[in-house]
Amino acid sequence: MLSLNQIAVDHGALRALWEVSLEVRTGECVGLLGANGAGKSTTMGAIIGLYPLAAGNMTYAGITHTGRSTSENVAAGIALVPEGRRLFTQMSVRDNLVMGAYTPSARQAVEQSLEKIYALFPILKDKQQQFAGELSGGQQQMVAIGRALMSQPKLLLLDEPFIGVAPLLVDEIIVALRTIGQQGVTMLLVEQNIHRALSFVQRAYVIENGRTVLDGEAAQLLAHPEFSKKFLGLE
Ligand SMILES: Nc1ncnc2c1ncn2[C@@H]1O[C@H](COP(=O)(O)OP(=O)(O)OP(=O)(O)O)[C@@H](O)[C@H]1O
Ligand SMILES: [Mg+2]
Structure with missing residues (x-):
């Protein structure tokens, strides 16, 4: 469904990604792991079209390109739940959700999409008229996920969705x-908690200093000595 082929991304004069390659197949849930500053969010931003590619290319749904606009990507079925949620805290929960439905086809399906999201997160139905900023961290994350779902994505990018969320x-x-x-959405998940990530995803990639350095099945990675040493602190 998606492949990144040796992509590079610059933030001004700083090269954030040197050579990131990964593949996400239809129906999979894939993890993207790495330390702070490794380039995880930049990779997500490049996929959705926030940052242009300085090198490499990507293939999505059979089309290879060197960068498309965010709106083209959303129209093609990609949605991002950004790091830090980025909600409009002074707007209602419902209005935040509706903001996610900005493609013509998503606009036509607003009511059905809202019902689907309220079925996933019933608390959001109860709180739909409240300001998003009044919700708990976890509830705000539900709004951020719901907003991304409003565009009816085929590929959902989740950037650290559990930060600031209570365990329950x-x-x-x-x-x-x-x-x-299960409803057919493919996922790419950035997550700091390695155990949590690997209990959820089928496969994962590890990036280090803007380069993909390791990948494998979740169980394989957990058994990998270098991986354990680097990411689980098991020297
Ligand atoms: N908008 C920006 N402008 C300049 N530099 C940036 C910008 N965003 C990220 N960087 C830099 O690019 C590198 C990769 O950052 P990125 O946010 O992609 O890492 P990350 O793996 O998501 O980290 P974290 O775990 O802290 O979220 C870092 O050196 C970071 O300081
Ligand atoms: Mg990040």
Whole structure:
């Protein structure tokens, strides 16, 4: 469904990604792991079209290109749940969700999409008229995921969706993400908690200093000595 082929991305004079390659197949849930500053969010931003490619290319749905606009990507079925949620805190939960439905086809399906999201996260239905900023961290994350779903994505990019979320709500969000996966949405997940990530995804890639350095099945990675040493602190 998606492949990144040796992509490079610059933030001004700084090269953030040197050579990132990865593949996400239809129906999969794939993890993207790495330390702070490794380039995980930049990779997500490049996929959705926030940052142009300085080198390399990507293939999505059979079309290879060297960068498309965010709106083209969203229209093609990609949605990003950004790091830090980025909600409009002074707008209602419902209005935040509706903001996610900005392609013509998504606009036509607003009511059905809202119902689907409220079925996944019933608390959002109860709180739909409240300001998003009044919700707990976990509930705000549900809004951010819901907003991304409003564009009816085929590929959902999740950038650290469990940061600032209470453990009970983490479990609830994981259950919802599994349902979303069962409904046919392919996922790429950035997550700092390696154990949590590898219990959810089927495969994962590790990036280090803007380069893909390791990849494998979740179980394989957990058994990999270098991986354990680097990411689980098991020297
Ligand atoms: N908008 C930006 N302008 C300049 N430099 C940036 C920008 N965003 C990221 N960087 C730099 O690019 C590199 C990769 O950052 P990125 O945010 O992609 O890492 P990350 O793996 O998502 O980290 P974290 O785990 O902290 O979220 C870092 O050196 C970071 O300081
Ligand atoms: Mg990040």
